[in-house]
Amino acid sequence: QSVLTQPPSASGTPGQRVTISCSGSSSNIGSNIVNWYQEVPGTAPKLLMYRNNQRPSGVPDRFSGSKSGTSASLAISGLQSEDEADYYCATWDDSLNGWVFGGGTKLTVL
Amino acid sequence: QLQLQESGPGLVKPSETLSLTCTVSGGSISSSSYYWGWIRQPPGKGLEWIGSMYYSGSTYYNPSLKSRVTISLDMSKNQVSLKLSSVTAADTAVYFCASGNWFDYWGQGTLVTVSS
Numbered sequence: 001q002s003v004l005t006q007p008p009s010a011s012g013t014p015g016q017r018v019t020i021s022c023s024g025s026s027s028n029i030g031s032n033i034v035n036w037y038q039e040v041p042g043t044a045p046k047l048l049m050y051r052n053n054q055r056p057s058g059v060p061d062r063f064s065g066s067k068s069g070t071s072a073s074l075a076i077s078g079l080q081s082e083d084e085a086d087y088y089c090a091t092w093d094d095s096l097n098g099w100v101f102g103g104g105t106k107l108t109v110l
Numbered sequence: 111q112l113q114l115q116e117s118g119p120g121l122v123k124p125s126e127t128l129s130l131t132c133t134v135s136g137g138s139i140s141s142s143s144y145y146w147g148w149i150r151q152p153p154g155k156g157l158e159w160i161g162s163m164y165y166s167g168s169t170y171y172n173p174s175l176k177s178r179v180t181i182s183l184d185m186s187k188n189q190v191s192l193k194l195s196s197v198t199a200a201d202t203a204v205y206f207c208a209s210g211n212w213f214d215y216w217g218q219g220t221l222v223t224v225s226s
Binding site: 002035037039043044045046047050051056088090096097098099100101102103104 | 147149156157158159161162170171172173206210211212213214216217218219
């Protein structure tokens with residue numbers, strides 16, 4: 001049972017916009033920044049978004065992040081087949097005094 | 111560009127200690143620009159943070175693993191190490207070394223199986 005709650009799956013067709021949610025509490029998302037990671041099967045996770053809505057160099061602007069209260073979301077517009085991967089949110093939890101990850105969302109491009 | 115490479119035994123017996131090393135290239139582990147972490151992923155499951163160590167020496171561990179985990183830095187070898195004691199089958203996972211303020215950099219991961 002993950003501290004952060006994500007939907008186990010999401011899907012969309014090429015060109016569509018998809019949103020993945022991440023729900024937490026006041027001790028984690030409510031008081032800290034949220035990062036997102038993309039994990040293509042068989043490869044290491046990759047930092048996709050940091051500090052809620054900042055894209056590392058090389059990440060397409062099709063990816064965007066937001067945070068409101070104790071929830072965060074990752075949006076992918078102009079969906080492409082290469083976006084098919086597992087997506088994880090993560091943040092610091094002040095109660096646990098450590099990083100916590102969401103359970104992950106498997107994105108399928110139909 | 112920082113590069114990380116995990117290494118260590120792929121098979122560990124129950125009750126023994128899992129020991130992994132992360133060799134860093136492209137930067138010094140003593141730099142204040144980085145902090146170091148270990149994250150694991152059981153087969154078919156999600157990511158779990160194990161612990162982190164800052165360049166200052168401060169360490170933070172997952173409360174569920176704290177009594178069994180030690181993370182340390184070997185400046186002479188530019189390596190980060192992980193030790194997890196009293197392992198069980200539940201510790202079978204791919205173990206990743208990661209660095210950066212937001213786990214910007216990741217190693218490829220190494221699978222550790224706990225079995226007799």
